[in-house]
Amino acid sequence: MRLDxxxxxxxxxxxxxxxxxxxxxxxxxxxxxxxxINQQAAGDMAxxxxxxxxxxxxxxxxxxxxxxxxxxxxxxxxxxxxxxxxAGVTHLPTPLEDVxxxxxxxxxxxxMKSVYLTARALxxxxxxxxxGAILNVASTAGISPRPRLNWYNASKGxxxxxxxxxxxxxxxxxxxxNAICPVAGETPLLKSFMGEDTPEMRAKFLSTIPLGxxxxxxxxxxxxxFLCSDEAxxxxxxxxxxxxxxxx
Numbered sequence: 001m002r003l004d005x006x007x008x009x010x011x012x013x014x015x016x017x018x019x020x021x022x023x024x025x026x027x028x029x030x031x032x033x034x035x036x037i038n039q040q041a042a043g044d045m046a047x048x049x050x051x052x053x054x055x056x057x058x059x060x061x062x063x064x065x066x067x068x069x070x071x072x073x074x075x076x077x078x079x080x081x082x083x084x085x086x087a088g089v090t091h092l093p094t095p096l097e098d099v100x101x102x103x104x105x106x107x108x109x110x111x112m113k114s115v116y117l118t119a120r121a122l123x124x125x126x127x128x129x130x131x132g133a134i135l136n137v138a139s140t141a142g143i144s145p146r147p148r149l150n151w152y153n154a155s156k157g158x159x160x161x162x163x164x165x166x167x168x169x170x171x172x173x174x175x176x177x178n179a180i181c182p183v184a185g186e187t188p189l190l191k192s193f194m195g196e197d198t199p200e201m202r203a204k205f206l207s208t209i210p211l212g213x214x215x216x217x218x219x220x221x222x223x224x225x226f227l228c229s230d231e232a233x234x235x236x237x238x239x240x241x242x243x244x245x246x247x248x
Contacts, residue, residue, distance in 0.1 A: 001028055001029035002028045002029070002225060002226075002229040002230075002231065003028040003029050003030035003082075003225065003228070003229055004028070004029030004030075005029065005030075006025075006029070006030040006031070006081040006082055006228075007031045007032075007033075007073070007078075007079060007080050007082065008022075008025050008030050008031070008032045008033070008080070008081060008082035008084065008228070009032075009033045009035055009069065009073050009080065009083050009084065009118075009122075010022045010025070010032055010033070010034060010035065010084040010086055011035045011036070011058065011084065011085055011086050011087040011114070011118070012035075012036060012060075012086040012088065012137075013032070013033075013034035013035055013036055013042065013045065013084075013086065014034055014038055014041035014042040014044070014045045014055075015036075015038075015041060016185070016186075017086060017137060017182060017185065017215075017217050017220040018034075018036070018084070018086040018087070019045055019217055020216065020217020020219075020220050020221040021084055021086060021137075021217070021220055021221045021224045022034050022045065022049065022053065022221075023049060023217070023221060024218070024221030024222060024224065024225045025082070025221070025224075025225060025228075026050065026053055028225055028229075030052070030081075030082070031052045031053075031054075031076075031077055032049070032052065032053050032054070033053075033054050033055075033069075033072070033077070034046050034049075034053055034054070034055050034056070035055075035056045035057075035058040035060075035069050035087075036055070036056075036057065036058065036087070037058065037059055037060070038057075039055070039057035042055035042056065043055040054076055056069055056073070060085075060087045060110060060114035060117065060118070061109035061113055061117075062117075063117050063120075066114070066117040066118055066120075066121050067121050069118075069121070070118075070121035070122050070125070073122075074125065079125070079129060080122060080125060080126070080132070081131070081132060081133065081228075082132070082133045082135070082228045083118055083122055083126075083133075083134045083135070084134075084137065084224060084228070085115050085134070085135070085137060085159075086137040087110060087114060088110060088111050088137065088139075089106060089107055089110045089111065090107065090152040091103045091104070091107060091149070091151060091152055093148040093149055094148055095148060096148075096151065099150070099151055103151075104151050107151060107152060107155055108155065111152075111156070111158075111159065112155055112158050112159065112162075115136060115159060115162055119134070119166065123170065123175065126170075126173070126174075126175045127173040127174075127175065129174075130173065130174040131174045131175070132170075132174070132175040132176070133175070133176050133177075133178075133227070133228040133232075134166065134170075134175065134177040134178075135177075135178055135179065135180065135224055135228055136159050136160075136162065136163045136177070136179040136180075137182070137220070137224075138156045138159040138160050138163070138179040138180065138181045138239055139152075139153075139156040139159075139181055139182060139183075140181050140182065140183045140241060140243045140246050141153040141156045142155075142156030142157040142158075142159060142160045142181065142239075143157075143160070143181055143239070143241065143247050144246065144247045145157075156181075159179060160179055160181070160239045163177050163179040163237065164237045167236040167237030168237065171236055176232070176233070176235065176236040177236060177237065178227045178232070178235060178236060178237065178238050178239075178240065179238070179239040179240065180220060180223050180224060180227065180239075180240050180242050181239050181240065181241045181242065181243060181247070182215040182219070182220055182243060183214065183215050183242075183243035183246040184214055185214040185217070185219075186214055186216065186217075208246060209243070209244040209245065209246050210244055210245030210246070210248065211244030211245055213244060215242060215243065215244070219242055220242060223240055223242045227240065
């Protein structure tokens with residue numbers, strides 16, 4: 001029970017890596033708010049995880065919606081120990097100059113602006129308590145970019161830099177900030193990363209991962225649990241690659 005008594009928000013927590021993180025946190029004793037733009041999916045996930053899970057509908061790209069999320073979490077839990085910025089989107093594999101402005105703006109808002117909005121809403125609370133852990137779900141794309149995912153790669157590189165600068169600034173306040181960098185996994189974004197989900201495309205993608213498999217929600221949950229637990233009290237500002245060797 002490494003997170004016994006802890007409270008957490010997981011954005012994008014109704015599916016994929018976010019669901020894996022939420023499930024692991026619950027299993028390790030935390031109370032978790034599953035925050036997702038899909039209210040029905042968030043509610044179903046919370047129901048499946050039991051009484052220590054609560055659902056909340058949020059648009060992480062909207063400041064008022066994020067402020068409402070923060071208020072709901074503090075009302076439900078009394079305090080917040082852990083914030084996981086997991087919600088994210090991508091564009092289809094496309095030459096960089098052909099990515100539509102609407103797709104770029106959506107990715108900017110969800111992948112980058114959301115980190116600013118959640119920090120603005122919740123860092124003051126963590127500072128007031130002198131404790132807290134923030135985890136940003138970045139990507140191997142931010143470390144070892146792939147062609148035709150240019151602006152997604154850039155958004156995740158931004159998230160890694162944001163993690164490091166947040167860690168430096170917030171360390172004196174007792175708040176740790178880390179990131180995890182998964183390789184693609186069995187999530188709703190997999191087809192978007194590959195362009196098409198075929199056995200041939202999967203084999204091609206897997207050939208770039210030395211351990212020979214995709215990341216799983218359980219992999220992300222295990223890494224997130226460690227980084228957000230007191231066991232990692234001396235770790236801040238890292239971008240942990242959970243990628244089967246993809247970035248070597």
